[in-house]
Amino acid sequence: MTTTVTGPHxxxxxxxxxxxxxxxxxxxxxxxxxxxxxxxxxxxIIIGILYPFVLGVYYSFLNYAAVNPNPVWVGLRNFxxxxxxxxxxxxxxxxxxxxxxxxxxxxVLGIGIALLLNRSSIIGKIFEKVLILPLxxxxxxxxxxxxxxxxxxFGVLNHVLGLGSTxxxxxxxxxxWSTVLVDVWIYTPFVAILVLAxxxxxxxxxxxxxxxxxxxxxxxxxxxxxxxxxPYILVAVIFRLMDCLKIFDIVYVLTAGGPGNATRTxxxxxxxxxxxxxxxxxxxxYMFLLWIIVFAVARYLVSVLxxxxxxxxxxEG
Amino acid sequence: xxxxxxxxxxxxxxxxxxxxxxxxxxxxxxxxxxxWMVLLALKTRSQQTxxxxxxxxxxxxxxxxxxxxxxxxxxxxxxxxLLSSVLNCGGAVLVSLLIGIPAAYxxxxxxxxxxxxxMFQMLSFRFAPELMVVVPLFVIYNQTGLxxxxxxxxxxxxLVTMPLxxxxxxxxxxxxxxxxxxxxxxxxxxxxxxxVMVALxxxxxxxxxxxxxxxxxxxxxxxxxxxxxxxxxxxxxxxxTKFLGGGGQAYYNLTAAxxxxxxxPPLVLALTIQRYLVRGxxxxxxxx
Numbered sequence: 058m059t060t061t062v063t064g065p066h067x068x069x070x071x072x073x074x075x076x077x078x079x080x081x082x083x084x085x086x087x088x089x090x091x092x093x094x095x096x097x098x099x100x101x102i103i104i105g106i107l108y109p110f111v112l113g114v115y116y117s118f119l120n121y122a123a124v125n126p127n128p129v130w131v132g133l134r135n136f137x138x139x140x141x142x143x144x145x146x147x148x149x150x151x152x153x154x155x156x157x158x159x160x161x162x163x164x165v166l167g168i169g170i171a172l173l174l175n176r177s178s179i180i181g182k183i184f185e186k187v188l189i190l191p192l193x194x195x196x197x198x199x200x201x202x203x204x205x206x207x208x209x210x211f212g213v214l215n216h217v218l219g220l221g222s223t224x225x226x227x228x229x230x231x232x233x234w235s236t237v238l239v240d241v242w243i244y245t246p247f248v249a250i251l252v253l254a255x256x257x258x259x260x261x262x263x264x265x266x267x268x269x270x271x272x273x274x275x276x277x278x279x280x281x282x283x284x285x286x287x288p289y290i291l292v293a294v295i296f297r298l299m300d301c302l303k304i305f306d307i308v309y310v311l312t313a314g315g316p317g318n319a320t321r322t323x324x325x326x327x328x329x330x331x332x333x334x335x336x337x338x339x340x341x342x343y344m345f346l347l348w349i350i351v352f353a354v355a356r357y358l359v360s361v362l363x364x365x366x367x368x369x370x371x372x373e374g
Numbered sequence: 375x376x377x378x379x380x381x382x383x384x385x386x387x388x389x390x391x392x393x394x395x396x397x398x399x400x401x402x403x404x405x406x407x408x409x410w411m412v413l414l415a416l417k418t419r420s421q422q423t424x425x426x427x428x429x430x431x432x433x434x435x436x437x438x439x440x441x442x443x444x445x446x447x448x449x450x451x452x453x454x455x456l457l458s459s460v461l462n463c464g465g466a467v468l469v470s471l472l473i474g475i476p477a478a479y480x481x482x483x484x485x486x487x488x489x490x491x492x493m494f495q496m497l498s499f500r501f502a503p504e505l506m507v508v509v510p511l512f513v514i515y516n517q518t519g520l521x522x523x524x525x526x527x528x529x530x531x532x533l534v535t536m537p538l539x540x541x542x543x544x545x546x547x548x549x550x551x552x553x554x555x556x557x558x559x560x561x562x563x564x565x566x567x568x569x570v571m572v573a574l575x576x577x578x579x580x581x582x583x584x585x586x587x588x589x590x591x592x593x594x595x596x597x598x599x600x601x602x603x604x605x606x607x608x609x610x611x612x613x614x615t616k617f618l619g620g621g622g623q624a625y626y627n628l629t630a631a632x633x634x635x636x637x638x639p640p641l642v643l644a645l646t647i648q649r650y651l652v653r654g655x656x657x658x659x660x661x662x
Contacts, residue, residue: 178397
């Protein structure tokens with residue numbers, strides 16, 4: 058076999074460049090193996106993380122708790138106990154209310170802010186720089202700040218809004234909405250910067266054309282902008298909805314699930330069961346059920362995203 | 375006005391003034407808590423609950439929080455937590471880069487069986503409820519002595535940093551034309567040298583953005599250190615919340631000072647990679 062490897066100053070005919078000959082120094086089977094070899098460490102990490110995950114699923118079929126260090130297989134008993142307990146369904150309800158309302162508010166506000174910032178006014182330019190500040194502060198730290206502001210006696214919110222010293226932001230009726238408010242404060246910029254990136258990538262021609270045709274603002278927004286931006290909006294919605302369904306840190310710091318169980322989301326409930334009460338099996342059952350919900354929602358939204366992306370690509374082409 | 379939707383046109387109308395007012399409203403809401411935290415951090419203990427905006431500011435709290443005196447007052451070792459955070463997050467990002475870059479390159483460059491499965495497994499970690507993994511880890515760590523150690527934290531933080539690094543970098547490697555490396559191969563480079571000398575330098579901005587973003591998310595994480603550490607490897611986020619729970623003796627001014635210090639590193643890092651932020655936050659799905 059003659060070697061075709063040449064020096065750095067090789068000048069070959071053009072077609073050879075487009076279909077480079079395989080280098081004989083590296084056999085084909087090794088080339089085919091290469092991507093697998095490169096991925097081996099990453100696969101090892103994945104297995105290392107999947108192991109506790111699988112163990113968690115296994116726990117949900119045992120009666121494992123700190124007080125019961127020698128667990129036995131109990132089949133579906135945990136699932137039966139959890140699924141028939143009203144507090145589980147209460148947690149599901151709290152989680153869904155939190156996730157849906159926070160995601161909806163953030164999406165609407167985020168789109169609004171993106172459209173306003175896109176108008177290239179001077180104020181918009183200045184504010185765009187600081188838009189992401191709440192997003193980059195740790196959510197727990199943000200929750201600590203808000204908790205201090207919510208305080209009825211010396212908190213600044215009641216003072217500034219003139220609500221007196223008896224208005225309790227974290228009361229039984231209001232706590233859930235106050236936690237949603239903090240979520241909105243942190244994550245609206247996330248939706249806004251994604252949508253803003255989408256708006257800026259839009260082609261100008263369709264808008265100019267419909268402007269010439271005398272289309273109104275709302276018509277252009279609904280018929281042109283929204284369909285083209287839909288993939289960007291969906292990416293933001295997917296991230297927000299998934300993260301809200303497993304919300305823990307904001308709620309835990311602000312209310313720890315209280316007052317009573319008014320803000321006991323699924324992950325907060327699982328924390329109480331498995332870490333506070335050291336009932337690992339019950340906590341794992343909660344988590345396994347939450348994981349199924351998250352997985353189903355994710356599957357559905359990703360398929361919607363795929364369809365939207367194809368349609369937007371069609372609309373642009 | 376329909377024209378307002380198009381970029382580059384500026385005019386002063388009732389609509390544009392109204393729009394500016396709306397955006398101003400959002401930024402008052404958005405920045406007020408941060409301004410308030412700064413004000414609170416500048417107050418003395420006697421001012422913390424008795425004043426709102428008029429007070430005599432002092433920088434003393436920052437020194438107190440970082441020193442032994444702060445630990446005596448609040449029993450929170452904040453400077454220790456800062457150091458642990460740096461070690462945990464720095465270590466986690468380093469491991470993710472070393473392992474993630476080759477995997478991202480393989481997934482971005484070649485179509486091979488299982489590559490999509492690998493990527494989606496990574497992504498599912500991003501969306502999985504953390505406790506599903508942390509509760510068994512809590513049991514395992516207590517049995518193996520990894521509880522409350524930097525190694526234990528670096529390991530579990532891979533759940534945060536690895537998907538980010540792999541997904542962002544794959545999108546960068548995909549954008550890179552394979553012809554560049556093929557040209558290098560034809561010039562007699564080995565695969566490895568073509569990767570190191572050609573591909574790697576070209577995605578350097580992507581690597582920097584992925585690394586810093588991974589650091590930010592690791593820094594901001596709360597569930598893992600809350601459950602898997604106690605005092606030795608505990609982090610800034612846990613330490614800040616501990617300031618609130620000091621039975622009766624509340625030092626809100628110190629809490630605010632600690633919160634400010636803890637929030638600063640992510641803010642500074644985020645501003646340095648602002649250009650790449652959209653792509654990073656969306657895991658490479660939105661290329662701005």
